[in-house]
Amino acid sequence: MRWRLALLVAAAMTLVLLAFLVPLALLLRGVAADRAVSVAMTQAQSLGILVATADPQSLRLAVEQLNVDPSRPVSVYQPDGAVVGPFTDRTPAVRLAARTGSFSVEHAAGREVLVAVQGLPQGTAVIRVFVPLGELRQGVTRAWLVLALLGAGLLAVGVAVADRLAVMVVRPIRSLASVSDALAGGDLDRRAPASSGPPEVRAVAAALNHLAARIRHLLQSERERVADLSHRMRTPMTALRLDAEGLRDPADADRILAHVAALDRAVTTVIEDARRERDVPSCDATAVVAERVRFWTVLAEDQGRPVETDLPAGPLPVAVSATELAACVDALLGNVFAHTEEGVALAVTLDAHRVLTVQDAGAGFDPSAGARGVSNAGSTGLGLDIARRTAETAGGTLTVDRSPLGGARVTVTLSALTEP
Numbered sequence: 001m002r003w004r005l006a007l008l009v010a011a012a013m014t015l016v017l018l019a020f021l022v023p024l025a026l027l028l029r030g031v032a033a034d035r036a037v038s039v040a041m042t043q044a045q046s047l048g049i050l051v052a053t054a055d056p057q058s059l060r061l062a063v064e065q066l067n068v069d070p071s072r073p074v075s076v077y078q079p080d081g082a083v084v085g086p087f088t089d090r091t092p093a094v095r096l097a098a099r100t101g102s103f104s105v106e107h108a109a110g111r112e113v114l115v116a117v118q119g120l121p122q123g124t125a126v127i128r129v130f131v132p133l134g135e136l137r138q139g140v141t142r143a144w145l146v147l148a149l150l151g152a153g154l155l156a157v158g159v160a161v162a163d164r165l166a167v168m169v170v171r172p173i174r175s176l177a178s179v180s181d182a183l184a185g186g187d188l189d190r191r192a193p194a195s196s197g198p199p200e201v202r203a204v205a206a207a208l209n210h211l212a213a214r215i216r217h218l219l220q221s222e223r224e225r226v227a228d229l230s231h232r233m234r235t236p237m238t239a240l241r242l243d244a245e246g247l248r249d250p251a252d253a254d255r256i257l258a259h260v261a262a263l264d265r266a267v268t269t270v271i272e273d274a275r276r277e278r279d280v281p282s283c284d285a286t287a288v289v290a291e292r293v294r295f296w297t298v299l300a301e302d303q304g305r306p307v308e309t310d311l312p313a314g315p316l317p318v319a320v321s322a323t324e325l326a327a328c329v330d331a332l333l334g335n336v337f338a339h340t341e342e343g344v345a346l347a348v349t350l351d352a353h354r355v356l357t358v359q360d361a362g363a364g365f366d367p368s369a370g371a372r373g374v375s376n377a378g379s380t381g382l383g384l385d386i387a388r389r390t391a392e393t394a395g396g397t398l399t400v401d402r403s404p405l406g407g408a409r410v411t412v413t414l415s416a417l418t419e420p
Contacts, residue, residue, distance in 0.1 A: 002166040009162035010155065017151045028143045033136040037104055037111060040072065040129040044115035051076055051117045051125050060084050073130050079123030087128060097126045109133055172197030176205055179212075188216040233267055269323055281393075283322035284315045285414060289350050292329040296337070303342040310349045318354055318414040320393060325414075328390035332358040332410055335384065345405060354396075354414040359403035387412055 043066065050062050059076065063084045066074045075085025077094055093105045097114035105112040110132040117125040175192055182190040191212065192205035237260060244256035293309055300307045318325070329348075336346045340362030349357040387410065388398040395415035403409035 002163065002170045005166040005169070006159050006163045010159050013155050013158040017155060021147050021151050025144050025147055028147075029137065029140045032138060032140050032143075033111070036131050036135045036138065037113060040111075040113040040131045041102075041104075041115065043074070044113060044127040044129045047074065047076070047127050048115055048117045048125075051127065052120065056082075056084075071132055071135065075128045077126040077128065079120055079125055085128075087130070091128075094126050094128055098124045111136060169198060169201065172201045172205065176201070176208060179208060183208075183212050183215070188212060188219070237264060237267075281321035281324070282317055282319060283325055285318045285325060285350060285354060285356070286312050286314065286316045288322050288325045289329055289348065289356065292326055292333070293348050296330075296333045299337060300346070303337070305337075305343060306345040308345070308347040310347075310351075312350060312352055316350065316352070316354060318416065319395060320390060320414060324390045324393065328387045328412065329356070329358075331384070331386040332412075335410075336360045336362070340407065344407070347405065354416060356412040356414065357409060358412075359405055359409035360407040361403070361405040362407035364402060364406070364408040384410070 047062060047066065050059050054062070063074055063076055067086060070086075073086045075083060075087040077083055077090060077098070079098075083090075091112070093103075093112055093114055097103060097116050100116075101118075102115045104114065110130055113129040113131060115127040115129075117127065172193070179190050179192040191209045194202055194205045194209060197205070241257065241260050244253050244260060247253040247256065290309075290311055293307070293311075297307055320328075333346070333348070336344075336358065340346075340360055344360055344362045346358070346360040349355075349359075384398070384400070391398045391412045391414065396413035398413075399411045401409050401411075
């Protein structure tokens, strides 16, 4: 925008300068030509007095003295046919001047000034002065150069002023864009300066600040409503814990109590995560995937499922929280256990490029699966959507295709953790 404004001003100023300087340049050329012709006319008129009063010898001496400068030759054509000066041929202009009077004629090489001296006994004498083109345009080139430099200087000053004015407009707009990007990145404390720029830009800045404050208020209210979830679930979870403690079988009681404790931890984690304004999330993908695979391996052994794992030997940091990555792995493995028969093999792979792959030897499913709330197997359809959103949150992707084992293969690409 800055360069467009400068270009617009430059184009407008160029048109104005051309409209002013071109006529002025032509006027200067005309003034220079008129000045040279005027000097020649004065010279010819002063010589006309000698033609009328002096003797031929004095006239010849005067003409020779004027022709000392050969660039402006002077000739006198007498009524009796005699010619005094370098030009002896009578041109058509000379013959016309003898009949009509004084005038000037423009030629390609200069201008011919003719002065008729009338009242002589023999007739009319004609004084011819030829002004060369160089004298007609003397000083014009320098004047044009000065005009060109003046126009270029004015254009440069105009463009510089336009650039400064454009900066005054563009800088607040760039500040608004920076604040908008910061708000989109989660920095809800950023505000645009509402005291710089044109009134329209200040109005946009004020509206953006109001929008940021409104978004922050809505998010804060949403976090508080999520936090209230803990209080709402205390009573049913306490009742469930009491019912579990009242079971006769200690093993069942311990199992139910463990599930209740896990549910309590999950709810607490969700609430803390909702109330906390986090920076860049991160976790060790190797540790998280290994822990979740160990959890699901117990159920796989009960169902006689072979589980093949291939994980990196060392830590593998990724830009996603441990809770979200664990939920992603649970969703993918839960789909395998929920939609394949017992005994169907599965494989979990995590390579050094942060590509997580879960595949099975079942019947597979439609590669277009994964839309939120859509399922062809009678489920809620949220499993793959959780994994997809986890991948997108981490700057990665999720793809579904056919596994070499014969069933489905889900590939989640995660992004590396970059330090700010």
